[in-house]
Every structure is written in structure tokens, then in C-alpha cells.
Amino acid sequence: MIIDSQELEENYHASADVVIVGSGAGGAPMAYKLAQAGWKVILLEEGRNNNPADLNRNSWEAMKEMYRDSGMLATLGTPSIPLPLGLTLGGTTVINSGTCFRTPEKVFAEWKEKFGLSEVQYADLIPLFEESEKMIHVQEAPYELLGTNNQMFAEGARKLGLHGRPLMRNVINCKGAGICAFGCPEHAKQSMERNFLPAASELGATIITSARAEKIITQKKTAKGVEGSFLDAKRKRRTKFRIDAPVVVLSCGAIYTPYLLLNNGMANCSRQVGRNLHIHPAAKVIAMFDEAIDAWNGVPQGYYVDDYAGEGIMFEGFFLPPAILSFALPAMGMKLKKYMADYRKMAGFGIMVTDTSHGRVIKGLNHSPLIFYNLNETDTAKFVKGVEIAARVYLAAGANKILVPIHGIDEITCEADLQKLHDVKIKPGHLELSAFHPMGTCRMGDDAKNSVVNSHLETHDVKGLFVADASVFPSSLGVNPQMSIMAFSLFAANYLLKNKSQYSV
Amino acid sequence: MIRQLSVREIKTLHALAQCIIPGGGQHPFSYRDVDYISFAKEMIANVPVHVRWFIHFNLWVIHYFSWLYLKRPALFSHLSFTEREFVLTCLSKSRWFLIRSIYILTSALLLIPLYKDERVMKAIGYFGFGHAGNKKGDTL
Ligand SMILES: Cc1cc2nc3c(=O)[nH]c(=O)nc-3n(C[C@H](O)[C@H](O)[C@H](O)COP(=O)(O)OP(=O)(O)OC[C@H]3O[C@@H](n4cnc5c(N)ncnc54)[C@H](O)[C@@H]3O)c2cc1C
Ligand code: SF4
Numbered sequence: 149m150i151i152d153s154q155e156l157e158e159n160y161h162a163s164a165d166v167v168i169v170g171s172g173a174g175g176a177p178m179a180y181k182l183a184q185a186g187w188k189v190i191l192l193e194e195g196r197n198n199n200p201a202d203l204n205r206n207s208w209e210a211m212k213e214m215y216r217d218s219g220m221l222a223t224l225g226t227p228s229i230p231l232p233l234g235l236t237l238g239g240t241t242v243i244n245s246g247t248c249f250r251t252p253e254k255v256f257a258e259w260k261e262k263f264g265l266s267e268v269q270y271a272d273l274i275p276l277f278e279e280s281e282k283m284i285h286v287q288e289a290p291y292e293l294l295g296t297n298n299q300m301f302a303e304g305a306r307k308l309g310l311h312g313r314p315l316m317r318n319v320i321n322c323k324g325a326g327i328c329a330f331g332c333p334e335h336a337k338q339s340m341e342r343n344f345l346p347a348a349s350e351l352g353a354t355i356i357t358s359a360r361a362e363k364i365i366t367q368k369k370t371a372k373g374v375e376g377s378f379l380d381a382k383r384k385r386r387t388k389f390r391i392d393a394p395v396v397v398l399s400c401g402a403i404y405t406p407y408l409l410l411n412n413g414m415a416n417c418s419r420q421v422g423r424n425l426h427i428h429p430a431a432k433v434i435a436m437f438d439e440a441i442d443a444w445n446g447v448p449q450g451y452y453v454d455d456y457a458g459e460g461i462m463f464e465g466f467f468l469p470p471a472i473l474s475f476a477l478p479a480m481g482m483k484l485k486k487y488m489a490d491y492r493k494m495a496g497f498g499i500m501v502t503d504t505s506h507g508r509v510i511k512g513l514n515h516s517p518l519i520f521y522n523l524n525e526t527d528t529a530k531f532v533k534g535v536e537i538a539a540r541v542y543l544a545a546g547a548n549k550i551l552v553p554i555h556g557i558d559e560i561t562c563e564a565d566l567q568k569l570h571d572v573k574i575k576p577g578h579l580e581l582s583a584f585h586p587m588g589t590c591r592m593g594d595d596a597k598n599s600v601v602n603s604h605l606e607t608h609d610v611k612g613l614f615v616a617d618a619s620v621f622p623s624s625l626g627v628n629p630q631m632s633i634m635a636f637s638l639f640a641a642n643y644l645l646k647n648k649s650q651y652s653v
Numbered sequence: 654m655i656r657q658l659s660v661r662e663i664k665t666l667h668a669l670a671q672c673i674i675p676g677g678g679q680h681p682f683s684y685r686d687v688d689y690i691s692f693a694k695e696m697i698a699n700v701p702v703h704v705r706w707f708i709h710f711n712l713w714v715i716h717y718f719s720w721l722y723l724k725r726p727a728l729f730s731h732l733s734f735t736e737r738e739f740v741l742t743c744l745s746k747s748r749w750f751l752i753r754s755i756y757i758l759t760s761a762l763l764l765i766p767l768y769k770d771e772r773v774m775k776a777i778g779y780f781g782f783g784h785a786g787n788k789k790g791d792t793l
Contacts (some may be wrong), residue, residue: 475761580757
């Protein structure tokens, strides 16, 4: 059953075998797996059960409805970086681009070396990747759906001898409508509310939307349930609720899980809750061509180039509707109007950097955490290199002008202009970035002194309290994280199924 | 209780709009065509408290301290168009990120309502929501 809390009585009180908080890439597979085994599952989601098709394909409406804080969440630091998160049934998967990568083996090996992770081997994850990929219909983006935006970059990359491929995506009958990040209006993208969640519901799970968990109930360092508030249509507290359960799984994402734990003063003997935040920051490079590209036509993130992935630089397609792109361009007044009048001739590609920088989430005001993050010089240098490569690719593809996200270097029109990237020392504060993949704030590891959860994702400090979301990754993954989150969540669910007697389920 | 835009802030926004989304140029739509004040109010009502403070703070800084770039005391809304444009260029090109972000966030309050307007989207040729238009053939 998927039900909005407004349909439930005041001071609702229920009990279950497990209460899961959050319905994104971490919470949804957990709910499905446990419900499949006959557990009584209650899943709480703060957002509503939105239907992207109702949002009239309007990016601002979608942001208001399905993004936390209308998409205005950002890090504090140099530079300040917008960090959008989903607030809807299905979590951030509803507003993501649908790109699917398995955890790189090299990254997993580094985690094992540094943090032990004694209970999990890469081989254990493979069937879990397969299970998730089957459930969410992962397939390679067909070339004809890539649109000219991705094809231009592909052409430039090929001329430079770089290797690219269409991305693997979780879609059925994608129409290339080009607004994945604002909710797929065609219901083609297979985000959590289209598969794991309805399947869990059919297996008996109760999924309550507009329900915000606020307090984790414990007794003698053992989880006992969750208390919180049901929200009204304006997202204000309507009434309190309480769910009793011997297993509590936090899947609120890498910002809100540590925030909840910090608010509860819980699971933090290691003092690592909220620390080690990696965000996998991204920069946009915009190219102008002589002819119309109509970059919104086709899958926005449909192609990637990974020749420099070993150095922590990944190239993936992107494009944005005019309202959002307009304030990302380095111009004002008439010059900006001129750029926007050429919107049809623009193409865009993103550069994502595996960050060695790290930040921290702390308690803020009024149900909003504060997120601190400063980019370091090493990562800045990776961005400069990435921008130079992307600009070369676009020049090779025939672009007449490239707008780069570096302060003071607005336009690149020829190879000689690339020298500008080396003429001045580019500092972190000179970059205009955004980020979409926060992780690391409740990292996993064998040592309770420097990690928050063990490798089956149970907190070291509180028996029965699990974290299954992007918070648990000890370092930046270097690829889009949703598949890794799903696989680790299923791993923890399998652990629970094997050990249920320990939790009196 | 959320603090909404004051009369002074509304005046500053009008003065900003004339420079950031001016009339004329490559497409006909400008500050005259959109209700950016309602948009700013909606934004203020929907963002977290620290972003709300930042919006008020930015408008306050622009209103009272723009003259620092001109070296003659005057409130932003009292400056000529050219002077306002100069101040905004200085803010947007500052090498200090915090100063640049004053410009970025404030300009978003004006640019989003303009470019989310269907008439403007059509004028720049964005019809969105189409199907994939593969202009490059179908082999890699
Ligand atoms: C624009 C964008 C594009 C992206 N593209 C990709 C991509 O192509 N591929 C990819 O792999 N990844 C992508 N990502 C990232 C990916 O979607 C996320 O990493 C992933 O969804 C995170 O999963 P999660 O379970 O950690 O958190 P989320 O999916 O964010 O889910 C957390 C859920 O918990 C809810 N919640 C939080 N606090 C509470 C509370 N107290 N009570 C109740 N509910 C609560 C939230 O409302 C939310 O629904 C993208 C992200 C963005 C923003
Ligand atoms: S490209 Fe369009 S149809 Fe395909 S998943 Fe994205 S929004 Fe949906």
C-alpha cells in the first residue's frame, strides 16, 4: 500500500519488523527485499507521491515539487556549490539522469585496503548489481536517441582519438524527451517509484509519504523504532506518529541521514557522522555551433568519455532548459540575451571529478543542515585539465565558441585561446561548479573508531540501526552512484534475512 | 513567520531587472514582460532559511554598498543605468567567489522567471519536450 500521511489518523502508532526512512536508491531496494521475504515493512518518505507527467514539463514547477528546498540547496565554502536533492517518492532517482555504473573494482579494492570491509567481497556484489539492473531495466542508450548534443561531442572525441560510449541507463521506451532531471514525463525512466517501491507495496509493504522521521527510538543501545511528523499539503507538521520496530534503516541520503543522526546524538562514537563528505563535483562546458543543435532533443546524459577516468576526470553529457541554463552563463544584459537567442545552437557536456576534497554536514536551522565543503588545489587542477580536454573536443567538432566555467576566461574560440588556461593560476574560487552525488558522511569500515557502520551497514554503536544509502561509501566513487547504492542496500538486506533471529523479527 | 520583500528590496529588484534583463537586443522580451517580484516572493517562501537570509543580505549589500565601486556615495536604485551596469559587471566578474555569488543568486531571481515564460522560450526556439532529433545519422 502506498498512502499519503494525510489519509492517516492523528497520533498514528504502528509496529513493524523494520521501519525504513527514505524511498530513494537505498531505501527502495531494502523495502522490496525484506517485503519479499515476508517481513512487515513500513517505509516513510518525507516527499509526496508526485507524478512528473502532471508537472507540465515545467522545470521550475518540477523543482518546487520534487527538489528539496526548490533545488536551492548549496554547499558553503570555496566555491559554493549547488547540491540538488530529491524530495519525492523515489528520492533523488526521480530527478536523476538515469545513468548506471557498477562500483569500479579499483575503488572497491581501495576501500577494502583502507577500511577492511571484511564481510563483503566484490564477487558478492555482482549478483546484486545484476538483480538491480534487471529490476530497473538497465540498457545502453540507443545511438538514435542520443540527440545532436551527445553526437557532437562523440564526433569531436573520435577525431581526437578518445574513446566514448553511449551510457547504460535505466529506461523502458525512452523517447529522448530530454528532461530527465525534472522527472520523466513519459514514465520511461525506471526510478524507484516505478519498480522496487510498487513491487514492495504489492508484497505487503506499507509506504507512507509526507512522513518525516525525526527521532530514532533506542533502548540500551538497541533500535526500537522511529517517531516523527506527518506533514500537511504545505509541508508543515500536521501530527506526530510513532512506529515501533526492532530494525531501523536510515536511507535519507548522504546529507539527511547524518543530519538525523546528529540531531539524535546517535551512532557517533567515532565522531565521523557528517564528516568525509564527497560530492563528486561537476563543471559545465557550453559550446556554440553555427547550426542548430537543439540540445534538448534526445537523452541529455547519453554518452561518456572515460579516457581520463584513471586521473579522476569523467566526461558525461548534459543539457538544461533555458530558465536554469540562463544563470549559468558567464554574461549579463545584452550579451546574455545574445547567448540565449542562440540557445538552439548550444551544446553542453559535463566534467565530473573524483574528489579528494572533503566536507562536512552539521546541524543547521529549521530542518536544514549546513553543508561545508572547500575544493582543494588537486581537484581544481583536475577541473582545469578536464575543461581543456572538453574544449579541444568541441573545437574538433566544429564549435565556434566555448564558454567555460572558469572565472576570467569566458570564451575560447580557437586552440590558441586554450593557453589562457595556463596563463593564470586558477584557484578553487575561480570555478563555477555544481554537484549531484553526495556520499561518505556515515562511512563504512571494520574499525568502530574511524567509521560509522560496518560492512553489513549496521551502525557500530546501535544494534539494529542500519544506514543504507550513499552515506556509507568511504571515498568518492568516481562514477554515478545509484547502482552502487542499490547493490549495497541489497547486501545489507540479505544480511538481515540471514540473521533475523538476532533482531527478534 | 517568513520575512518577505520590503519596499526597499522591491525597488532594488526593479533597478537590477532593468540591467540584467534589459529591453531590446536579440529577443524582444525583458523585465517589462515578467512578474519577477512574485517569483522572488515565491522563491523566498520555498528556500531554506539560510538561503532566504542570503537573498535579503544580497539585496541589502547591492542597495547600500554599490557605490564602493564608483567611489561616490549613492544608493543602487539612484544610480544611472550605466553606473548600475558597471557595478553589476564588477560584481559578476569579481575574483572573490562570495562577491560573484551575490550576483549569481540575485540574477537567478530575474532570469528564471524570464526564461521559464513560454513566450520567451518560443522566441529563442525552445520547444522542449520533443523527441530525439538525430541529425548526424545513426552510426557511431
Ligand atoms: C540532477 C541529478 C542527476 C543525477 N543523475 C544520476 C545518474 O544519472 N546516475 C546516478 O547513478 N546517480 C545520479 N544522481 C544521484 C543519485 O540519484 C543519488 O545518488 C541517489 O538517488 C541517492 O540515493 P539515496 O538513497 O542515498 O538518497 P535519495 O535517493 O536522495 O533518497 C533519500 C530520500 O529520503 C527522504 N528523506 C530524507 N530525510 C527524511 C526524513 N527525515 N524522513 C523521511 N524521509 C526522508 C528524501 O525525501 C528522499 O526521498 C543524480 C542526482 C541529481 C540531483
Ligand atoms: S530522455 Fe526523456 S523520455 Fe527518456 S528518460 Fe529522460 S525524460 Fe524520460
